[in-house]
Each structure stands twice: as C-alpha cells, then as structure tokens.
Amino acid sequence: MPSQNHNYAVDPKSLPDGVEVIHVNLKDGTCAGLAYPARNIMSVQYHPEASPRPHDSDYAFGEFIELMNRVKVNA
Structure with a gap:
C-alpha cells in the first residue's frame, strides 16, 4: 500500500461532471x-x-500507454 504523504486530498464531491475517482486509499x-x-x-x-x-x-503504466496510443491514433 503506497504512503500518503502530501497532506491534502481531493474532495470527490468537488469534481466536475465526467471526472471519476479510480483509486481510493x-x-x-x-x-x-x-x-x-x-x-x-x-x-x-x-x-x-x-x-x-x-x-x-x-x-x-499500461493504461497510460493505451491512453497515449488512442490519442495518437485520433490526432
């Protein structure tokens, strides 16, 4: 389990439409x-x-690479 050392957190209720929480500590x-x-x-x-x-x-990292490939194909 990774450490949480940044002393701040995002309030999910403050996120705009379309933004989703994909990881929870x-x-x-x-x-x-x-x-x-x-x-x-x-x-x-x-x-x-x-x-x-x-x-x-x-x-x-695999998800990030897939994201870059999708953007490259659609550019």
Missing part, C-alpha cells in the same frame, strides 16, 4: 486517483514506481 478512504475520459486525462496520488514489488503498478 485503503487506509483513510481518500481519493488516490482520477480519470477524465473526455479529456484523455488520468492521475494517481501516489508513487506507482515506488511500490513494494517492481511490477505491482504495471497496470497504471
């Missing part, structure tokens, strides 16, 4: 990741490259 229930498909945006509020195992967060 299991320790405190705070938002740990967002996606805005209409704008081809995704984010995580942790360090996926610093996970306990070197491949635990491969899915996040």
Whole structure:
C-alpha cells in the first residue's frame, strides 16, 4: 500500500461532471486517483514506481500507454 504523504486530498464531491475517482486509499478512504475520459486525462496520488514489488503498478503504466496510443491514433 503506497504512503500518503502530501497532506491534502481531493474532495470527490468537488469534481466536475465526467471526472471519476479510480483509486481510493485503503487506509483513510481518500481519493488516490482520477480519470477524465473526455479529456484523455488520468492521475494517481501516489508513487506507482515506488511500490513494494517492481511490477505491482504495471497496470497504471499500461493504461497510460493505451491512453497515449488512442490519442495518437485520433490526432
């Protein structure tokens, strides 16, 4: 489980329409990741490259690569 060391969190109720919470911190229930498909945006509020195992967060990087490929094809 990644650490939450930024001392702030996004309030999901404050998000505009179309933005969705895609990751939730299991320790405190705070938002740990967002996606805005209409704008081809995704984010995580942790360090996926610093996970306990070197491949635990491969899915996040895979999703990002897919997103870049979709945008490139549609450009």
